[in-house]
Amino acid sequence: MIYEMATGRPAFIGKSRASLIAAILSSEPQPMAAMQPMTPLALERVVKRCLAKEPDDRWQTARDLELELKWIAEGGRQTAGTAASAASGKTKERLAWITVGALATALIVTAIWWRNAKPPEQTMYFSASMPFPTHDIAFSPNRRTLAVIAYQESVRKNAIWIYEVGSQGARILSDTEGASYPFWSPDGRTLAFFADGKLKKLELSGGPVQIICDAPSGRGGTWNKDGVIVFTPDATLGNGLYRVSASGGIPKQISRPDPSRGEESHRYPMFLPDGSHYLYLAANFSGRKEEVDAIFVSSLDTNEKRFVTAATANAAYAAPGYLLFCRGKTLLAQRFDLKQFALSGEPATLLTEIQQLPQTGRAVFGASDDGLLVAQTGSQVALSQLLWFDRKGNELGAVGKPGVYGNISLAPNGKSVAVNKTDTGSLNTDVWIYELRGDSALRSIPALT
Structure with a gap:
């Protein structure tokens, strides 16, 4: 000014x-x-x-x-x-969050949020050269580079795309087909991700993909300056967090879900600035999300476990002292004390239509320490259409209507299919059974995954 x-x-x-x-x-x-x-x-x-x-x-x-x-x-x-x-009059302490969200039409929304916890005072829209919905986002420590999980048509799998904020387009990283939940090394030179039942890493300057350890169905990780990775190797209910050296080795379990609280999984850890304490989501996927799902803080050095706040998806810390977390499809920010590991004041709303995948408890956003927040928004970006093919690859027709589907299971008789289907309004997930040669559906029990 x-x-x-x-x-x-x-x-x-x-x-x-x-x-x-x-x-x-x-x-x-x-x-x-x-x-x-x-x-x-x-x-x-x-x-x-x-x-x-x-x-x-x-x-x-x-x-x-x-x-x-x-x-x-x-x-x-x-x-x-x-x-x-x-x-x-202009130098009062403030924080301007630039919020970027890709819509189904590849638009990006930017919101400014002030430090006094008022609602966003300004919203702007601008185009981004990423004409595809993103399934996950990770901000590099350099505050300019994004690792984006998006669909690669040539292999019909997700892959990692690298996008520089403000650039003309994104480039795909070779040998990252099937990748999920990427996270960066502290120096921003290496990207870790899950694929093919392994936790892998790849240096952006070049070189082959390296395997760190087994991870049958990873659910997020974080990497500190001492070369320690905290991650969730397996999405199977009852599994917690593990630690492993970034150079490879045998993972060691460091947390277990608390059945007395109804916890079924610990996932999406994020190291705090001290490199010892980390945030993570404790989640329930059996119909008790509202009373169980929450963000906790733990430490590599002790067995402490501190409740921070109720939340329905992953959280992130952003300097100079804010916790970003989701409740439903709303992304919130609230002051967070790094000494007490406690929130203060009232949460402020950043976005009201953030893309969240309730089947996995994942919200698609990433934040940098200099005020840039990138988030996938829009209620239609996760929609997919079930299609029925014969053994020769010929398309026979659509099954049901476009929706948010997951965990497809074909019946032994080949005439019906069971799928998880998520309601985009309530974010509840149920099992649906479709007859493959008709368009009838039977709503069944709540999904357990």
């Missing part, structure tokens, strides 16, 4: 909102003195530090900035004093 007031032009310019975000992330603004030669050097220094790319290079508190502006004003510089006065 001060930059634009002093020079008469914005610090960053783009022909579209997507290119504007790219300019903010990758380019440096023109020096103020180049456009306004009378700009005081002290003021230029203040503004340049405010616009620094790295959070550690910026003013750490609003108080620090206030003192610097007062120092300039007391130096007798009229221009600086005027700037300080104009800036004083």
